[in-house]
Amino acid sequence: xxxxVESGGGLVQPGRSLRLSCAASGFTFDDYAMHWVRQAPGKxxxxxxxxxxxxxxxxYADSVKGRFTxxxxxxxxxxxxxxxxxxxxxxxxxxxxxxAVVRGCFDYWGQGTLVTVSS
Amino acid sequence: xxxxxxxxxxxxxxxGERATLSCRASQSVSSNLAWYQQKPGQAPRLLIFGASTRAxxxxxxxxxxxxxxxxxxxxxxxxxxxxxVYYCQQYDYWPPLTFGGGTKVEIK
Numbered sequence: 001x002x003x004x005v006e007s008g009g010g011l012v013q014p015g016r017s018l019r020l021s022c023a024a025s026g027f028t029f030d031d032y033a034m035h036w037v038r039q040a041p042g043k044x045x046x047x048x049x050x051x052x053x054x055x056x057x058x059x060y061a062d063s064v065k066g067r068f069t070x071x072x073x074x075x076x077x078x079x080x081x082x083x084x085x086x087x088x089x090x091x092x093x094x095x096x097x098x099x100a101v102v103r104g105c106f107d108y109w110g111q112g113t114l115v116t117v118s119s
Numbered sequence: 120x121x122x123x124x125x126x127x128x129x130x131x132x133x134x135g136e137r138a139t140l141s142c143r144a145s146q147s148v149s150s151n152l153a154w155y156q157q158k159p160g161q162a163p164r165l166l167i168f169g170a171s172t173r174a175x176x177x178x179x180x181x182x183x184x185x186x187x188x189x190x191x192x193x194x195x196x197x198x199x200x201x202x203x204v205y206y207c208q209q210y211d212y213w214p215p216l217t218f219g220g221g222t223k224v225e226i227k
Contacts, residue, residue, distance in 0.1 A: 035216075044206065044218055044219070044220050044221045045155075045157075045163065045206055045208075045218040045221075046218070047213075047214075047215055047216040047217065047218070050214070050216075059213070059214040059215075060214070061214065061215045062215070095162055095163075100165065100168060100174075102153075102168050102169065102210070103210065104151065104210025104211075104213055104216055105153040105165065105168050105208065105210050106153075106155075106163075106165060107165050107174065107175075109162035109163055109164075110162060111161075111162055112162060
């Protein structure tokens, strides 16, 4: 059974940093690209970043480019999101998502970790 | 960036009736379109990819159609567990991957 478990969320002040983790199991982690998608309270879904299976290729939404860094450790079956210079508008539930066989869509999602940016 | 627009924002349907949800892309995305279902407090679930291919385990009352810029998700006979928010997402030209704003299907 595929499982994705996010952690690392919490309350953080504007301008500070936070590192999210996603522990994956139930599939061959290094066969798939992985993504982060967020959802602000009561709002829709926003893709923010992805990383290829071997970390060679990464991409970011403009809203987080230069502030967030995605990475992975295939030996640990883990995905990460380093978030710097956090803003109030980064407040959201952050999901990690496994890419499907079809590139660019997501066949499994974690339950999310909530990040709240507030003073 | 490809903008995805869903309509209506809210759809009120009685159990057993058909629901038809629309999604429009600001430019052609070919058939590179997915649909997700999200229930309150849950993560999204992949329903459809390739505009019309059901994901594993998705009941056949869910069907997708369309190509280019106009897409439809049809739920042929709504069950109680189908009341949720539905999102379309394009994966033709990215980054960024983009989602529609969602359609909430509620009980009439």
